[in-house]
Amino acid sequence: MQPFLIQLLNGVQLSMLVFLLAVGLTLIFGLMNILNLAHGAFFTMGAYFGLVVANDTGSFWLALLIGPLLPFAAGFVLQFFVLHPLAQRGRSTHLDLALLTFGLLFATAGAVEHVFGSAFHSIVTPDLLKGRVGLLGMEYPIYRLFIIAVGIAIGVALVLVIDRTLVGATLRAGVDNREMVTALGININMLFALVFGFGSALAGFAGVVSAPVMSIYSSMGIGIVVTTFVVVVVGGLGNLKGSFYASLIVGMTDTFAQAYLPEAELFAIYILLIAVMIFRPQGLFGAVGRVA
Amino acid sequence: MLKVEQLHTYYGEGHILQGVDLSVTTAQCVAVLGRNGAGKTTTLRSILGLTPARRGRVVFNEIDITRLSTHRIVKSGIAFVPEDRGIFPTVTVEEHLAIAYGASKHRPGRKPIEYVFEIFPRLAERRRSLGGQLSGGEQQMLAVGRALVAGPDLMILDEPSEGLAPVIIEKLEAVLKNIKASGTALLLVEQNYHLATQLADYVYVLSQGRVQFAGDTESLIANDDIRRTYLSV
Numbered sequence A: 001m002q003p004f005l006i007q008l009l010n011g012v013q014l015s016m017l018v019f020l021l022a023v024g025l026t027l028i029f030g031l032m033n034i035l036n037l038a039h040g041a042f043f044t045m046g047a048y049f050g051l052v053v054a055n056d057t058g059s060f061w062l063a064l065l066i067g068p069l070l071p072f073a074a075g076f077v078l079q080f081f082v083l084h085p086l087a088q089r090g091r092s093t094h095l096d097l098a099l100l101t102f103g104l105l106f107a108t109a110g111a112v113e114h115v116f117g118s119a120f121h122s123i124v125t126p127d128l129l130k131g132r133v134g135l136l137g138m139e140y141p142i143y144r145l146f147i148i149a150v151g152i153a154i155g156v157a158l159v160l161v162i163d164r165t166l167v168g169a170t171l172r173a174g175v176d177n178r179e180m181v182t183a184l185g186i187n188i189n190m191l192f193a194l195v196f197g198f199g200s201a202l203a204g205f206a207g208v209v210s211a212p213v214m215s216i217y218s219s220m221g222i223g224i225v226v227t228t229f230v231v232v233v234v235g236g237l238g239n240l241k242g243s244f245y246a247s248l249i250v251g252m253t254d255t256f257a258q259a260y261l262p263e264a265e266l267f268a269i270y271i272l273l274i275a276v277m278i279f280r281p282q283g284l285f286g287a288v289g290r291v292a
Numbered sequence B: 001m002l003k004v005e006q007l008h009t010y011y012g013e014g015h016i017l018q019g020v021d022l023s024v025t026t027a028q029c030v031a032v033l034g035r036n037g038a039g040k041t042t043t044l045r046s047i048l049g050l051t052p053a054r055r056g057r058v059v060f061n062e063i064d065i066t067r068l069s070t071h072r073i074v075k076s077g078i079a080f081v082p083e084d085r086g087i088f089p090t091v092t093v094e095e096h097l098a099i100a101y102g103a104s105k106h107r108p109g110r111k112p113i114e115y116v117f118e119i120f121p122r123l124a125e126r127r128r129s130l131g132g133q134l135s136g137g138e139q140q141m142l143a144v145g146r147a148l149v150a151g152p153d154l155m156i157l158d159e160p161s162e163g164l165a166p167v168i169i170e171k172l173e174a175v176l177k178n179i180k181a182s183g184t185a186l187l188l189v190e191q192n193y194h195l196a197t198q199l200a201d202y203v204y205v206l207s208q209g210r211v212q213f214a215g216d217t218e219s220l221i222a223n224d225d226i227r228r229t230y231l232s233v
């Protein structure tokens, strides 16, 4: 078995990956009150689009940059042309949306398998981040440290944007009272679709980032969306900072269960989920419906 | 400038507005009075497209805005101070004004946020406070200040004096008089008869979704019947 410190870092690395997904999901829920199960499909889309770009250009960095564009566009279109018109016709209960996005999640997996087959793929680690570094007398892969750094950087950047910028203030206002935001002359449907696209792009970004350490395969988004949901519920729906801490909790629980209690690995995070639902349904970190 | 014709609005099957007509001309203050549940708020919401009318027409500055979405209606030069004040609890005072400022780039008459701080010095002191931390009076000042930023042709206010202390109502009255004097038309829903008659040039009295009286302020003051039946003053 690997030493404790390595497990710890692996846990943080998994947490940051899950955080990239949870952030988008929690923003979308906090702002639009949409339970978006299709979030896993955007993870898959980003990974495969990144794979295509990496194969064509040989560049991981281009894949990282371009991969998220497809899920951005898909997320924007889904919100602007499908979910919003549905909401206008009164078809936007949580159940309606869960069923629709659940369908999209599986349809995407099927479509991807049709095009790319059921093989496992991966993107090669870029030269810059290959190898290992010495860390407290051990060796740890540089690329995994890169994932940790990216997760923290994106978390910090998002908090700053939401707390300190006009766009962030507008998003907070939208969560507080969306009708009043429209009454200030702001096209909130456009804003929502952009946020939806942005959250989807982050999921796609996570798909590309994870490709050098995890495999790319057609149903990769289905398992991860469940983990992401646990994070979002534990952190408090719509709570950005909460989703950061909850990512750590869930990532650690999963990693340590795998390492020290392999019999419990399959259900450890679900026990966490159930406990939170029973004892603190609003999440461990503050009130419902908050974005920051 | 604003012309509302035969507005019919429903909440589900409830037929709330049953043919409301009203109009506002430039630099005029028009008050809409009536008891609780008369349909005053619904009238404003229909004008703004928040609860679109099922039948009838709303024309603003010669443009039919009946079917436009709310953000378009607002962009055409209307600012709104809602009944609950519409203050965002997690947004600072300064950010409230900045959002309104950013959303009115196209308005030649938009005002910098310092302009609002001159009118309401109290808001300047509280510029970094969150909306949720403000007193009722401060929230109302912010709601009016935020509406001013866009430099609207028409400001629509829903019971701005509700729940405010008398000194603050006086301040509000002075501010609204200034807004009117500077050329912005006001459409004012009020339960405060005194404030409404102080400010308004023309009055509509609503009951059960219909206009029961329309006339200039003096003729309302002179009309005991209407006042007793529909306003209990």
Ligand SMILES: Nc1ncnc2c1ncn2[C@@H]1O[C@H](COP(=O)(O)OP(=O)(O)OP(=O)(O)O)[C@@H](O)[C@H]1O
Binding pocket: B011, B014, B016, B034, B035, B036, B037, B038, B039, B040, B041, B042, B043, B083, B191
């Ligand atoms: N969202 C709603 N759903 C159903 N009925 C509503 C809704 N809002 C208002 N109503 C009904 O519509 C009628 C008119 O309400 P409205 O709010 O326009 O009255 P108002 O004149 O503004 O009253 P107040 O002085 O109390 O604010 C009332 O009978 C009210 O019960």
Ligand SMILES: [Mg+2]
Binding pocket: B040, B041, B042, B083, B158
């Ligand atoms: Mg009302």
